Amino acid sequence: MSFALPTLTVSQMFGQRTIRPLTAASLCGITFIKDRLIAIDSIKGHLLEIDPTSDNSRILNPHQVEEFLDVTGLAVWDDTLWVSRENSVYLCKLNALDLEHFVTLPYAADGIAVWDTTVYVSCQRLGYILVFDRETRKEITRFYAPGVGIENLAVNQEMLWICDRIEQSVYAMDRATGELQFSVLTPFECPTGIAIHKDEIGKESIYVAYATEEPYIRDNPNADPSHELTFRDRTFIHPLYYHYQPDKRYALSNGYLIEMSYAEEIAPLDEVYLPDVEWRIALPSETERQKVKHVEPIGIPFTEEVVEGQRVAVFKFDSLAPGERHIFGWKALLEVRGIKYRITPRDVENIPELSPELQIRYLVDDDDLAMDTTIVRRAAREAIGSETNVLRKMHSIRNYVYDQLSYGIKPYIDAPDTVLERGVGSCGEYVGVLLALSRLNGIPCRTVGRYKCPPHSDFVGVPLQPDFNHVWLEFYVPNFGWLPMESNPDDVSEGGPYPTRFFMGLCWYHIEIGKGITFETVTSKGARLTKEDIPIGDLAINHIRFTILKELPPF
Numbered sequence: 001m002s003f004a005l006p007t008l009t010v011s012q013m014f015g016q017r018t019i020r021p022l023t024a025a026s027l028c029g030i031t032f033i034k035d036r037l038i039a040i041d042s043i044k045g046h047l048l049e050i051d052p053t054s055d056n057s058r059i060l061n062p063h064q065v066e067e068f069l070d071v072t073g074l075a076v077w078d079d080t081l082w083v084s085r086e087n088s089v090y091l092c093k094l095n096a097l098d099l100e101h102f103v104t105l106p107y108a109a110d111g112i113a114v115w116d117t118t119v120y121v122s123c124q125r126l127g128y129i130l131v132f133d134r135e136t137r138k139e140i141t142r143f144y145a146p147g148v149g150i151e152n153l154a155v156n157q158e159m160l161w162i163c164d165r166i167e168q169s170v171y172a173m174d175r176a177t178g179e180l181q182f183s184v185l186t187p188f189e190c191p192t193g194i195a196i197h198k199d200e201i202g203k204e205s206i207y208v209a210y211a212t213e214e215p216y217i218r219d220n221p222n223a224d225p226s227h228e229l230t231f232r233d234r235t236f237i238h239p240l241y242y243h244y245q246p247d248k249r250y251a252l253s254n255g256y257l258i259e260m261s262y263a264e265e266i267a268p269l270d271e272v273y274l275p276d277v278e279w280r281i282a283l284p285s286e287t288e289r290q291k292v293k294h295v296e297p298i299g300i301p302f303t304e305e306v307v308e309g310q311r312v313a314v315f316k317f318d319s320l321a322p323g324e325r326h327i328f329g330w331k332a333l334l335e336v337r338g339i340k341y342r343i344t345p346r347d348v349e350n351i352p353e354l355s356p357e358l359q360i361r362y363l364v365d366d367d368d369l370a371m372d373t374t375i376v377r378r379a380a381r382e383a384i385g386s387e388t389n390v391l392r393k394m395h396s397i398r399n400y401v402y403d404q405l406s407y408g409i410k411p412y413i414d415a416p417d418t419v420l421e422r423g424v425g426s427c428g429e430y431v432g433v434l435l436a437l438s439r440l441n442g443i444p445c446r447t448v449g450r451y452k453c454p455p456h457s458d459f460v461g462v463p464l465q466p467d468f469n470h471v472w473l474e475f476y477v478p479n480f481g482w483l484p485m486e487s488n489p490d491d492v493s494e495g496g497p498y499p500t501r502f503f504m505g506l507c508w509y510h511i512e513i514g515k516g517i518t519f520e521t522v523t524s525k526g527a528r529l530t531k532e533d534i535p536i537g538d539l540a541i542n543h544i545r546f547t548i549l550k551e552l553p554p555f
Contacts, residue, residue, distance in 0.1 A: 017052070017053075018236050018237070018238045018458070019037075019050060019052045019055060019207075019236060019237040019238070020055050020235075020236045020237075021039065021048060021050045021055055021056075021057040021235075021236075021237075022055055022056060022057055023041075023044075023046075023057065024039070024041050024044075024046075024048065024057065024235050025041055025043040025044055025233045025235060026041060026042050026043045026192070026211040026233060026235050027039045027040070027041060027042075027192060027193055027209040027210075027211055027235045027236075027237065028040055028041075028042045028071070028072045028073070028074070028152065028192045028193050028209065028211065029071065029072060029073045029074025029075070029083070029084075029111065029112070029152060029193045029209075030074060030193040030194065030195040030207065030209045030237060031074045031075055031076050031154070031195045032076075032195050032196070032197045032198075033076050033094070035197075035199075036049055037049070037050045037051075037052055037195075037197075037207075037237075038050075038060070038074065038076070039074070039193065039209060039237070040068060040071045040072075040074050040083070040193075041235075042069070042070055042071055042072055042211075043069075043233075044065070044069075045061075045065040045066060045067070045068040045069035045070075045071070046059050046061070046065065046068070047059065047060040047061040047064075047068055047097070048060065050237075052237075060097070061097050064097050064098075064099075067097075067099055068083070068085075069085075070085055070086060071083045071084065071085045072084055072085065072108075072109075072110055072111065072150075072152070072192075073089075073109065073110060073111040073112035073113075073121075073122075073152055073153065074112070074193070075112045075113050075114045075153075075154075075155075076094070076114075077114040077115070077116070079093055079094050079095070080092070080093060080094070080114075081093070081094050081097070082102075082112050082114050082119070083099070083112065084109040084110060084111060084112045084121060085109070086108060086109070087104050087105050087106070087107060087108055087109060088101060088102070088103065088104045088105070088109060089101075089102040089103050089104075089105075089109050089112060089119070089121055090102055102119070102132075102137060103121070103132060103137055105121065105123050105126070105130070106125075106126070107123055107124075107125030107126055108123065108124070108125060109121050109122075109123060110122045110123060110124055110150045110151055110152065111150075111151050111152035111153040111162075112153060113153035113154050113155040113160060113161075114134070114155070115155045115156075115175065116134075117133060117134040117135055118131060118132075118133070118134065118140070118175075119131070119132040119133075119134050120132075120153050120155060120160055120175070121153075122145060122150075122151040122152065122153055122162070123145075124145065124148075124149065124150045124151065126145075127144065127145050128142040128143065128144060128145055129142065129143045129144075129145055129151070129153070129160070129162070129173075129178070130142050131143065141178070142178075143160075143173065143178030144178065145162075146162060146164070146167075146171040146173065146180055146183065147162070147164030147166065147167035147169060147171065147499065147500075148164070148166055148167065148497045148498070148499050149164040149165040149166025149167055149499065150164070150165045150166075150192075151163065151164045151165075152191075152192060152193050152194055153194065154194045154195050154196050154206075155175055155196075156196050156198075156204060158174070158175065159172050159173065159174065159175055159181070160172075160173045160174070160175040160178075161173075161194055161196065161206065162194075163186070163191040163192070163193070163194040163208055164191070164499075165190050165191060165192060166492065166499050166501075167499045167500070167501045168185055168186050168188075168189050168190070168191065168499075168501045168507070169183050169184065169185055169186060169191075169340070169501050169505075170183065170184050170186060170191065170194065170206070170208065170240060170242075171183040172244075180342075181244075181342075182244045182246075182251045182340070182342045183251065183340050183342065184240070184242040184244075184251045184252075184253040184338065184340055185253055185338035185339075185340050185501060185505055185506075185507050185508075186208055186210075186240060186253070186254075186338075187238065187240075187253065187254035187255075187338065187457065187507070187508055188210045188238065188455075188457075189210070189212060189455075190210055190211060190212040191208045191209065191210055192209050192210060192211045192235075193208065193209030193237075194206065194207070194208050194209070194240075195207050195209075205239060206239065206240040206242075207237050207238070207239055207240065208237065208238060208239075208240045209235070209236070209237045210234075210235065210236055210237075210238070211233070211234070211235040212234055212235075213231040213232065213233060213234060214231065214232060214234040215229055215230070215231055216229075216230065216231070216232055217229060218230045238254075239554075240253065240254065241253060241254050241552075241554040241555060242555070243555035248288070249341050249342055249343050249347075249480065250288065250339055250340060250341045250342065251339070251340055251342070252288075252289060252337045252338065252339055252555070253337060253338035253339075253340070253508075254337065254338060254508060254551065254552070255289075255335060255336050255337030255338065255508045255551070255552040256335075256336060256453075256457060256508055256548050256549070256550065256551055256552060257293075257333070257334070257335055257548075257549040257550050257551075257552060258333075258334045258335075258336055258453055258511075258546055258547065258548055258549065259331065259332070259333055259334075259546070259547040259549060260284065260331070260332050260334060260451075260453070260511060260544075260545070260546050261298060261329065261330070261331045261332075261543070261544070261545045261546075262281065262298075262329045262330055262331075262542065262543075262544055263298045263299065263327055263328065263329030263330075263542070263543045264279070264281070264326075264327070264328055264329055264540040264541070264542055264543075265325075265326075265327050265540055265541045265542075265543060266320065266324065266325050266326045266327075266539065266540050267325070267539075267540060267541050268538060268539050268540070269538045270538070271322035271323065272320070272322065272534065272539075273319065273320070273321055273322060274317075274319060274320040274522075274524045274529075275318075275319045275524060275525055276317075276318065276319065276524060276525045276526070277316070277317040277318075277319065277320050277522065277523070277524050278314055278315070278316050278317075278522070278523045279314070279315040279316075279317070279328070279520075279521075279522050280305070280312050280313065280314050280315075280520065280521045280522070280523075281312070281313050281315070281329065281330065281519070281520050282307075282310060282311070282312050282313075282450075282513050282514025282517060282518075282519045282520070283295055283304075283310075283311040283312060283313055283330060283332065283513065283514070284311075284332050284334055284511060284512065284513050285310060285311075285512040285513060285514065285515050287512055288339060289336065289337045289338070289339040289506065290334060290335070290336045290337075290511070290512050291334065291335040291336075292332060292333075292334060293333040293334065293335060294332065294333040295311075295313075295330055295331070295332045295333075296330065296331050297313070297328070297329075297330055297331075298327065298328060298329040298330060298331055299326060299327040299328035299329065300315060300326065300328045302314055302315050302328075302330065303316070307517050308516055308517055309515075310514050310515055310516070310517050312514070312517070313329075313330050315328050320539075329543075334511065335552060336453075336508050336509070336510075336511065337508055337552065338505070338506065338507045338508045339484070339505060339506055340501075340504065340505035341480075341483055341484075341504035341505065343391065343477070343480055343483070343504060344391070345389045345391045345392050347391075347480075348389065348390050348391050348477055348479075348480070349389065351390065351477065351478040351479050352478045352479070353478070354442070354444065354476075354478065358444045358476060359444075361444075362439065362444030362445060362446060362476065362516075363439045363442065363444060364439070365436070365439070367432070367435070367447075368415050368432075369415070369416055369432060369435055369436040369439070370415040370416045370417040370418075370436060371416075371436050371439065371440055373416075373417040375417050375420050375421060376416050376417050376420065376433075376436050376437070376440070377440065379400070379404070379420055379433075379437055380436070380437045380440035380441055382400065383396055383397045383400035383401070383437050383441070384396050384397060384441055390443060390477055391477070393441055393443060394438065394443055394475055394485070395500075395503060397434065397437045397438055397441065397443075398434065398485065398490075398498075398503065399496060399498055400437070401430060401433050401434055401437065401491075402488075402490070402491040402496065402498050403495065403496070404420060404423060404433075405419065405420075405423060405424065405425045405429075405430060405433065405488075405491070406423065406424050406425075406491070407424070407425070407426070407427075407430075407488050407491060408424040408425065408426065409426050409468070410426055410429075413426065413428045413429055413432065414429060415432065416429075416432045416433040416435075416436040416437075419432065419433055420433060425488070426488075427468075427470050427471055427472070427487040427488050428471050428487075430487040430488040430491075431447055431471050431472065431473050431487045434473055434485075434487065435447070435473060438475060443475050443476070444475065444476035445473050445474065445475045445476070446473065446474055446476075446482070446515060446516035447471055447472075447473055447516065448471065448472055448473060448474050448484065448512055448513075448515050448516070449469065449470055449471035449472060449512075449513060449514075449519065450469050450470065450471060450511075450513050450514070450519045451466050451469055451470060451511050451513070451544055451546075452466060452470045452509045452510055452511065453466070453508075453509040453511060453546040453548070454466055454467075454509070454546060455507070455509045456548070457548055457551065459548065460548050460549065460550060461547065461548070461549065462547070462548075463545050463546070463547050464545070464546045464547065464548070465544060465545055465546075466544055466546070469544075470487075471487060472484065472485065472486045472487045472502070472506075472510070473485055473487065474515065474516075482515075483504045484502070484504060484505065484506045484510075485502065485503055485504065486502030486503075486506075489502055490502050490503065520536055522534075522536055522539070
C-alpha cells in the first residue's frame, strides 16, 4: 500500500514559521519572484534566495557584492530587479544584475515598490513617498509618509503597504490616492522590509523582515569575570496576520496564547496581626483584543466580585497572624493580539456631549493628581493651546508631556505637580500627568495595566518574568468609546517627532487588567488598608510569570 503526500501551497509550507536565514546579519528589502523569497543583507551586500522551510540561503550576486552594499529597498516587476541605495534608485535585469541608474533624490531613498510602470520610493528625510513614471523617470505625485521612521514598501493591485521601523507598524494606503486605510502593529520591533506573496490559488500573504541588535551574555575566558554583556545581530522574517474591521475602526494583528500567573507570598517586613482579611486582586479583562479563556486559583480558592465591569478575585482569611505564611493568587490563560484604531480628527468633529456619569467619574481628581495646583493647571492650558478637537487635544497633551518629561524609575510615585517640576517620571508618573492634563481639558481618562509580557515570543514554553510592572491609560471619545494610549514608550527622541504606534494602539504583549479600578487592595475588619497603615509591599512579595504557549493562527 502506498500513500501520496498532500500538495502544499507555499503559504502552507511557510506556515507560522519564523524564517531565520543562515549567515544573514541585517535583512532590509524582501520580495518574491513567484515562490522564490529574495532578500538583501544590507551589511554584507548579499542578495539572497532563501528557502523558507530550511533557512538555507544562496547568494545570487557572488561577483557584485560591492554594488549591493547598503541597499535598503528591493522590488521585482517582470524580469527587472529594483533597488534603493543611498540617495538613488537603480534597476537591472535579474539574469545580469548590472545596476542602471533610475533617479536620485536629495536625501536617502529608503524603500521601493513597483507596479507596472509606477515606481514608489520612500524618503524619511523628505517625509514623503515619491511616485515616479517608469518610462519618463519623472515624478508624478507624492504621498505623505504615514510614520516618522525609515519606511520600506510593497505593493499589490490596490494597496501600497508600508512598514515603518520606529512606528513598529504596517500601513495600508490606497496606491492611487495615497489615502491611508488602516494600520496594524507588527509583533516584533524594527520592521525593515515587507513583501507580498500570492499563491497558486490567488491568496495573498504578507511577510515582514526585522533587523536589530540583541544583548546577550558572552563567555570571555580572557576577562575577569568571564561573563560580559555584548550585542549581536538579530534578523528574521515572519508572516504578518491582520483582520481589519472598518465598522469598529480598528485592525487586529498577530497574537499569542499566553499563560499568566500572579501570586502573592505573605512575607511581612514586620510581623503584624490582621483580623478578618479580604485581599482583592483584579483579574485580566475581556476586551476586543484580549480573550480570557480560563482562570484558576493559585494556593487557596477565591470568590469573584465585579467592580465597575471588571472581574476581581477575593481571597479571605479569618486572620493573618505573626509567623503565618501563605501563597495565593490566580493563573489565567489568555489570547492576546495587537490592536490599532484608525480614527481621524474629522471623525470626531460632531460628537455628543459627555454623559453626567462620565463627567463625575472621570473628570475629577480621585487619585492625588494635583489638578488644583498652579503648575498643573498652567500645563493643561499650554498643552492644547487653542485646539478644540478632542483627538488633536489628546495628541497635543501627549506630545506636551513627552516634551516636558524624560523617563526614569523611582521606588515610589510622586504627584503630577512634583513630576512636572522635576522633569523626570516613571510610567506611572507619566500616566498621572496625562490623566491630570486630560481631565482638566474635559477628556475622560482612566488607568490600565498592569504588566507587559516580556516580548520574547521565540521562547515558547519558557517561563518569563517581567522586570517591572507597567501602566498606561485609556481616553474616552463619545461614539467611539475607550481608546488605548501608552504612557511613555513612544517618548523615544528629544523634542520629537514622536511615533504614534501606541496612540490608539497596543501590541500583543500588553496585558489589560482591572481597567479603571485599583489593581490590588487589602481590607481588615471591613476597613481598607492604606499606604500609611501598611503598604501591600510590606506585607507580601508578588511573583509574576508569563509563559508563551503558541502563536495564534491567522484570522
